[in-house]
Amino acid sequence: MDGTGTRRGPAGVLAAWGITRAVLLLLVLKVFVLPGPDVTSDVSVIYRGWYEVLRGGTFPLDDVTWQYPPGAALAVLSPAVLPFLDYTAAFVVLAMLADLAVLCLLLYGGRRPGRPLRGARVWTVGAALLGPTLYTRYDVMVAAVAVAALFAGARRPRAMGALAGFGALLKVWPALLLAGAVRRRSWVAAAVTAAGLGSLFVLALPGALSFLTAQRDRGTEVESLGGLVFQVARHFGWDGQVLLNYGSVEFVGPYVDVVSTASLALTAAAFGWLLWWRLRARLFGPAAPADAAFTAVLLFTVTSRVISPQYVVWLVALAAVCLCFQGSGMGRPAGLVLAAALVTVLEFPVLFGSVVAGDLLGVGLLFVRNGLLVAACATACRALWRSTVPGPTGPVSPVGSSGTRATAR
Numbered sequence: 001m002d003g004t005g006t007r008r009g010p011a012g013v014l015a016a017w018g019i020t021r022a023v024l025l026l027l028v029l030k031v032f033v034l035p036g037p038d039v040t041s042d043v044s045v046i047y048r049g050w051y052e053v054l055r056g057g058t059f060p061l062d063d064v065t066w067q068y069p070p071g072a073a074l075a076v077l078s079p080a081v082l083p084f085l086d087y088t089a090a091f092v093v094l095a096m097l098a099d100l101a102v103l104c105l106l107l108y109g110g111r112r113p114g115r116p117l118r119g120a121r122v123w124t125v126g127a128a129l130l131g132p133t134l135y136t137r138y139d140v141m142v143a144a145v146a147v148a149a150l151f152a153g154a155r156r157p158r159a160m161g162a163l164a165g166f167g168a169l170l171k172v173w174p175a176l177l178l179a180g181a182v183r184r185r186s187w188v189a190a191a192v193t194a195a196g197l198g199s200l201f202v203l204a205l206p207g208a209l210s211f212l213t214a215q216r217d218r219g220t221e222v223e224s225l226g227g228l229v230f231q232v233a234r235h236f237g238w239d240g241q242v243l244l245n246y247g248s249v250e251f252v253g254p255y256v257d258v259v260s261t262a263s264l265a266l267t268a269a270a271f272g273w274l275l276w277w278r279l280r281a282r283l284f285g286p287a288a289p290a291d292a293a294f295t296a297v298l299l300f301t302v303t304s305r306v307i308s309p310q311y312v313v314w315l316v317a318l319a320a321v322c323l324c325f326q327g328s329g330m331g332r333p334a335g336l337v338l339a340a341a342l343v344t345v346l347e348f349p350v351l352f353g354s355v356v357a358g359d360l361l362g363v364g365l366l367f368v369r370n371g372l373l374v375a376a377c378a379t380a381c382r383a384l385w386r387s388t389v390p391g392p393t394g395p396v397s398p399v400g401s402s403g404t405r406a407t408a409r
Helices: 003-028 041-055 072-081 087-110 118-129 131-135 139-152 157-171 173-180 184-204 227-236 256-280 288-302 311-322 331-350 352-357 360-388
Strands: 241-245 248-252
Touching: 003 087, 003 118, 003 131, 041 072, 041 087, 072 087, 072 139, 072 157, 087 118, 087 131, 087 139, 087 311, 118 131, 118 311, 118 331, 131 331, 139 157, 139 173, 139 288, 139 311, 157 173, 157 184, 173 184, 173 288, 227 256, 227 360, 248 256, 256 288, 256 360, 288 311, 288 331, 288 360, 311 331, 331 352, 331 360, 352 360
Parallel strands: none
Antiparallel strands: 241 248
């Protein structure tokens, strides 16, 4: 690409980001209102309530919806840095800044020699497809930390580990970024960071480790893969209920514990596959750490008892990072995740009433959204295996961003 094209590429992405985010702000501020439940209530009611409790010097242990690691307190308390705004407005501004930080990181990664701007475009479009949910959950802040960690991994393994450890204290899943880390220093830095900061939280506030048992009694959420079993079953006489339970809308009734246990078993199997892949992998090109992180988070998302809409924020962010590396095999899974993002905003909030009621439209949307995520997961696993594990006739190395072949490590 010539100099003019290089300048136009980022300018076009920034313009698209500005337009789509202006629309999101209008939705969050309720100038325009999407059908369905009010997505801002998590910030204005739940987060705000936690904020007041945390300011009192303890975690909100009496609230069953608090199920997060201690670092989440930083996200909940963050609006305090903008005291001239009310809590909701300050949170939305900070979420938008985190969104912009993700874009800037992707633009920086995409402008390096041989790296396309596809990642920045995927984030601009994919995150916007999720609608106002993007700015009314703190997941976009965690995504910014995860993206920074993956870009740091190539040259600064300790920085990658430290960011992954910090991210895990915010919302656990960034620990999966280490799935493709090729240097032990990343793992050590992650452990030291998580242990050090975690200890400070334990000493500073009572109940810092309550998240370890908080989700033990959760059931199967209506939007999850396991939830499809009961979405169909209640059309054939299943006599359970749909209730607000542990902060999400879950199925309660006969056999729910069986399906929940099966989901946990699938998660264990996913971990087993990742471990098997890691033992077999020999070829680690420039894209391998990001590809592995994306695949790992996909695996643990689709097997979870809960697939909340904000989980797709993680997937879009990691897919975007993968596409910043030439030679990544995640093009098709990234496209499937983008399609899932579009269906996600339809099932929540637009048609969430149909999802809760379990009518044909709601169940159909869930089959499409979850089917897209399962397909993305399967294709990502296949691509990761083929690009990193030598075949029976000898290794075929993926081409790295510099045009050289990946090296075995």
